[in-house]
Amino acid sequence: MKINNYIFVKDISLKKNSLKNNRNFIAGSIIVVFMMIFMLVGMIASPYDPTAIDSSAKFQGMSLAHWFGCDNFGRDILSRVMEGTYATFKVAFGTVIIGTLFGIIVGALTGYYGGLIDEILMRINDSIFAFPSILLALLFISLLGAGTYQVTLALGIAFIPSFARIVRAEFLKAKNMDYVKVAKLMGASDFRIIFIHILPNTYTVLLSSIMIGFNNAVLAEASMSFLGIGVQPPDPSLGRMLSEAQIYLAKAPNYALFPGVAIILLILGFSLMADGIGRD
Amino acid sequence: MEDKKLILKVTDLNIEFHDHLIPETVVFDFDLDLYEGEIVGLVGESGSGKSMSAMAIAGLLDRKHMNKRGSIDYDGIDLLNCKRDKLRTIQGNDIGIIFQEPLTSLNPVYRIYDQVEEPLRIHTSLTKEERYEKVLKALKDVELDDPELVMKQYPHELSGGMRQRVMIATAMIMEPKILIADEPTTALDVTIQAQIVKVLKKLNKEHGTAIIFISHDLSLVEKLCERVLVMKSGYIVESGLTKDIFNNPKEEYTKKLISAIPRIDFD
Numbered sequence: 414m415k416i417n418n419y420i421f422v423k424d425i426s427l428k429k430n431s432l433k434n435n436r437n438f439i440a441g442s443i444i445v446v447f448m449m450i451f452m453l454v455g456m457i458a459s460p461y462d463p464t465a466i467d468s469s470a471k472f473q474g475m476s477l478a479h480w481f482g483c484d485n486f487g488r489d490i491l492s493r494v495m496e497g498t499y500a501t502f503k504v505a506f507g508t509v510i511i512g513t514l515f516g517i518i519v520g521a522l523t524g525y526y527g528g529l530i531d532e533i534l535m536r537i538n539d540s541i542f543a544f545p546s547i548l549l550a551l552l553f554i555s556l557l558g559a560g561t562y563q564v565t566l567a568l569g570i571a572f573i574p575s576f577a578r579i580v581r582a583e584f585l586k587a588k589n590m591d592y593v594k595v596a597k598l599m600g601a602s603d604f605r606i607i608f609i610h611i612l613p614n615t616y617t618v619l620l621s622s623i624m625i626g627f628n629n630a631v632l633a634e635a636s637m638s639f640l641g642i643g644v645q646p647p648d649p650s651l652g653r654m655l656s657e658a659q660i661y662l663a664k665a666p667n668y669a670l671f672p673g674v675a676i677i678l679l680i681l682g683f684s685l686m687a688d689g690i691g692r693d
Numbered sequence: 694m695e696d697k698k699l700i701l702k703v704t705d706l707n708i709e710f711h712d713h714l715i716p717e718t719v720v721f722d723f724d725l726d727l728y729e730g731e732i733v734g735l736v737g738e739s740g741s742g743k744s745m746s747a748m749a750i751a752g753l754l755d756r757k758h759m760n761k762r763g764s765i766d767y768d769g770i771d772l773l774n775c776k777r778d779k780l781r782t783i784q785g786n787d788i789g790i791i792f793q794e795p796l797t798s799l800n801p802v803y804r805i806y807d808q809v810e811e812p813l814r815i816h817t818s819l820t821k822e823e824r825y826e827k828v829l830k831a832l833k834d835v836e837l838d839d840p841e842l843v844m845k846q847y848p849h850e851l852s853g854g855m856r857q858r859v860m861i862a863t864a865m866i867m868e869p870k871i872l873i874a875d876e877p878t879t880a881l882d883v884t885i886q887a888q889i890v891k892v893l894k895k896l897n898k899e900h901g902t903a904i905i906f907i908s909h910d911l912s913l914v915e916k917l918c919e920r921v922l923v924m925k926s927g928y929i930v931e932s933g934l935t936k937d938i939f940n941n942p943k944e945e946y947t948k949k950l951i952s953a954i955p956r957i958d959f960d
Contacts, residue, residue, distance in 0.1 A: 599815055
């Protein structure tokens, strides 16, 4: 009897603050916070200028002066990884903001109103969705030109359809709920119903898909920079560093290792957080 | 009844669905005269068109895939065919609604206070303090035990009966002329049903709100309503004063419905 009671109490406490007790979420947030601090240190007090070339330090290994070593131009890898993480984060963040914002608008309109507007917007959505997002981003890059802002915009547009679909599904579910009818009967405007009554109810799904979207954006940015159409040299970017490092993989493995680890940590952190929220 | 004012007149309401290949009519020639301060019961089995008629009166029917004929005259305005913004000023202000399932009729992400306050925020320009007073009074009116505590809670923290009371408070806060109660007691157990019905009756007396009480529970209808409309597969098969219908049912269907009542007394 006592054992039963104990289990019961434990269950309740787990339910009450599930996020606080969620190991995935905690681990994820620790990694994310660590990466944020890493990035901020790079912005405020970068040990070296990430673009400064020092020919005497070419391919220098890991040392106290250069913790992560130096690259083929003698640039400090630690500073470059810091700066590159920031660049990647910036692009991923912008991508997610564009994708979520327009995704929510498109998803809310199509899901809530249905009918003709739904048909038109969702068919456009489908046609965008049919292309792989990287391919689509490549297409936009070829139209807009390469560079940080172009990549952000291109990826952002490529990410709209997936967000729109998720939001649309949630709105389809919610719009027939009684509380929406009640709100309608209260005389609430469509705008108020969409953004104040329904949207907050989609937060669990939306939040985890934002996290997953962020991961995809990090990967996509890294791939674009790897292909040389993302952040332009000499500005550092994780993907670009990886692509440069592969030539010197045998000579300077640390050159490829650290940008790679930075990408892994960024993605791992947000994935774990998304998992934690989704399981909540 | 003649001395009372007619507030709602529904004539020849037909509702037809067009979302399948063959159009399907769910309500035929629905007529209803609602007088100020009376309680009208709308009874019938599931699928008989009770809720559809009520939704039409509340103006909550979809505008697509549907054909509606007839008129719903409220204060000289045809609710069935009027402009959407005109409808909006009447909705909430003059017509309130309570649904069957109190679990889904409250928004899970907001506190009770915000939800009860919502109509005031939309329709009035009262100050924060005045709104608070009104919400508190509305929650007291529906006989919630600790309104100050309930205000700060979320819907999932309340029991079914409490949620339904909150719904009634929300519907009644603008002191509407008409309250549509769409099977408000179906999801509740018998003792709570009796309490909810008592609250409805009290509000009807105090505020003079006319109530359209939809139910398939005839014992409740018999206690609560002055007049009854009996519906079957879209038609009104019988209507009249409650005592006449219950003592002397004319239609075979009404007789069957009445004989199906399990007798309980709650006053």
